[in-house]
Amino acid sequence: MRLSQLFGKTLRQPPAEAETASHRLLVQAGLVAQVAAGIYAFMPLAWKVLRRIEDIVRQEMDAAGGQEVHLPALHPLEMWQASGRDQTMKDVLFRLQDKRGREFVLGPTHEEVITELFRRFVRSYRDLPLLVYQIQTKFRDEPRPRGGLIRLREFTMKDLYSFDVDWEGLDVSYQKMFRAYQNVFRRCGVPTVPVLADAGAMGGRDTHEFIFPTDIGEDSCLFCPGCGYAANAEVATFQKAPAHADEQPRPMAEVHTPGVATIPALAEFLGVPTTRTCKAVFYTADDRPVLVAIRGDMEVNETKLRRALGAIDLRYMGEEEVARHGFVPGSASAVGLQGVTVVADDLVPRERNLVAGANRPDFHLLNVNYGRDWQADVVADIALAQGGHPCPQCGTPLEMRRGIEMGQIFKLGTYYSEKLGAVFLDRDGKQRPAVMGCYGIGIERLLAAVVEANHDDNGIVWPPELAPYQVHLVALSLDRGEVREAAEDLYRRLWETGIEALYDDREETPGVKFKDADLLGMPLRVTVSPRTLEQGAVELKPRRDAGTELVPISGAVEEVRRRLEGLSAGG
């Protein structure tokens, strides 16, 4: 490819809206262009990289026994009504009608369609296990697209669905995918860590997310340096030890606390640790008010809370709304309170003599004891694990890090197969629902992560296996006939040898060309100039190293090939 002809130009200055390195570099390099919020166009170089990523994914899925299919993006609404996800996912569904008024959704994922196909074609346990995947565009009307390619509304996803006769079979499929995912991310040069995760709207049990640790990540995860425990903060647990369990319950007493409305203020006012307090946090769960009681030094984990309540919609209640319900923000507790569902973190009932709100402005209660003074409708672990909390397995203090979810693997079980009739006849002639798993990877997000993990101050540093071209051929002083001739000849011979080369044949100054070469990030730069030709040589420079080296022009193609092999093998 000749740079003079390439569709897409590098920018001197990155666009103002780009905050993450990957977003900035991809836009500045002219690889991607935003069309609308969360909707991007991919220019030729980016498209080549995306296809290479897809190829890696495809190879690993095939190696694990997957069969690729192509599924529609338009789904009849009825399919989504059948699974119930027209409701549980309604906020992200793009919906439309055909001219007869029939309703469709733009597929945000494909469990419904694939399960329907299973129903039509699979009858017997002899057809199982079955691993089917697709690499296709998915549409989700995300509440907030962000971070360039990190969170899109239209994006490509590799989705594999596994169907097994039983849970043991699913375990095998799950493990295959687990390994395949590790292979994919390793080959793409993106370090990832598998962590325990929440199954969310997908239903199902075990699930792992593959997290790329980075400060720009949207997820928080907890890692144990002692035993390797790793979990998304949404589901992470920790050892909760009561601080005052050995005390005898004392008589409850009201105390005047003028202007004290927060836990830190309360603890300071009374001269007690925050572990002595019980915090009340209000939520609205599917339109009913909920009071959450949790020890004052902890935060509420909304994912756990939603799960404990079996709620679909959960939102934090603002102060005005709390007051509107007749509760007293800043001095609330479950003691003597009516008309609200009470959820207690499972640590609270084990504590004695806590300080809690009196449900009267400027008053709190001392020595509040669970069971004697109040009861909860639900007692569950709803505390948010944070850095420093003891590991649930070994007690070592956990470390919290942010990260981007690169992929997630789920054990779905029989949720969809039962709802949508994906059944087969087992060995005994008995009809059973297939035990399903699903396994997704966001392709554009992976591209963003590749750049995020492989760049320096000057630009992108493509891993060789993903680079759009292997060689960036730079010719300086093209007005000199001998340079043009040598460069053109080298360019032709590289391609004849099967080495993909990008050729900067533009009439630009050396500085411009070198800057662009660094920004665009091909693994090996080859420079031809009057200076090198004087010595009958060309200059080689691997993108990821600082040093340059002259090699004789006669053996240049061979040498380039050797270097590229070295770069790939070097990983």
Add this chain to the structure above:
RNA sequence: CGGGGUGUAGCUCAGCCUGGUAGAGCACCUGGUUUGGGGCCAGGAGGUCGCCGGUUCAAAUCCGGCCACCCCGACCA
């Protein structure tokens, strides 16, 4: 949807407070010069100042409404 911010040339931004001819750098075109890290000179092209309405003799500028985009929170690959 709540909170914060920004919309002026392809990109980065000034001008707005204090109303009166729309600007700079980079990019682009022409010519010249230069040639190992975004060089220099001269000339040129390019803008419904996000949209609608209001105030005014006059609106990029003041007022109102709307829209888009970005960032922080509730969702997810």
